[in-house]
Amino acid sequence: MEELFGQFSLGLFIMQTILFLALVFLLKKFAWKPILDAVNEREEGIKNALQSAENAKKEMQNLKSDNEKLLADARSERDAMMKEAREIKDKMINDAKAEAQAQGQKLIDQAKAAITSEKNAAMADLKNQVSSLSLEIAEKLLKAELSNKDSQTKLVEKMLDDAKLN
Incomplete structure (x- = not known):
């Protein structure tokens, strides 16, 4: 180190200081x-990028929660x-069942009425036929029986007895 101080030049030092400054x-x-x-x-760009990334992350979270x-x-x-559709379906099925039952009952009632009407008509026709047959038989019997007076008397008495019983 003494060598360095020994060779020290003030001009060189000043020149080096001026060059350094x-x-x-x-x-x-x-x-x-x-x-x-x-x-x-660059630091500002990095800060902005980080801020943008943070904002994008928040926006993604918001979008995710919105989704x-x-x-x-x-x-x-x-x-x-779906619940409303099921209720409508059930209502439609129930309405269709009720309507089908009402239609079926109506048809049954109509059939019963037709049967009763046919039965009454058949009974009336049968009564007419029986009465007409009875009249024919009675007429033939009366003609045969009323040809003599004794048989007429017996017939009248018999009819009176029958009429009292009924």
Whole structure:
């Protein structure tokens, strides 16, 4: 170290100091400012990118919760529609059954009425035929029986006895 101090030159030292200060000045004027601006700009860009990423993450969470809410609403609406459709189906089936039963009962009632009407008509026809046959038989019998007076008397007495019994 003594050698260094021994060779020390004050002019050289001043010259080196001036060159060093000039270099620092030039670096500060032309290099440091653009370098620092670039570093600051990059730092600002990174901050903005991080902020954008955070905003995008929040937006994605919001969209996800909105989607889940929409899905839940859609599911509940679908369930309500399905329930309503089932109720309508059941009502339609019950209405159709009731209408079919009413139609069936109406047809049964009409058939019973037709049967009763046919029965009454058949009975009336049968009565007419029986009465007409009875009249013919009675007429033939009366002609045969009334040809003599004794048989007429017996017939009248017999008819009177029969009439009292009925």
